[in-house]
Amino acid sequence: MESTAKQYETAVNNATEISQVLLDMEGGKYVLALFSELLQELLDEGNISGATSIVRKLHGAAEVPLELDALDDSNITVWIVPFSEMLGEILEEVIF
Numbered sequence: 779m780e781s782t783a784k785q786y787e788t789a790v791n792n793a794t795e796i797s798q799v800l801l802d803m804e805g806g807k808y809v810l811a812l813f814s815e816l817l818q819e820l821l822d823e824g825n826i827s828g829a830t831s832i833v834r835k836l837h838g839a840a841e842v843p844l845e846l847d848a849l850d851d852s853n854i855t856v857w858i859v860p861f862s863e864m865l866g867e868i869l870e871e872v873i874f
Contacts, residue, residue, distance in 0.1 A: 793864035
């Protein structure tokens with residue numbers, strides 16, 4: 779099992795890579811904003827399975843490998859929260 783620091787690094791790196799793929803698409807800012815807001819809403823509601831589904835779809839759309847299968851339920855939150863935060867930070871940088 780990967781350390782928490784390594785999981786955090788992977789989440790941040792994947793969010794960065796996925797953001798770049800989306801921003802390269804026409805209308806990418808809108809798509810990134812939509813997914814970022816949806817992901818944050820699901821996390822705020824405590825809907826980890828829904829948030830995990832969104833993260834899987836983002837990885838699939840950007841063709842970025844996802845290794846969430848190696849994580850158990852208690853570690854998924856540790857991975858998804860920094861992923862969501864990084865998406866939000868990147869979105870703020872490109873919009874403002």
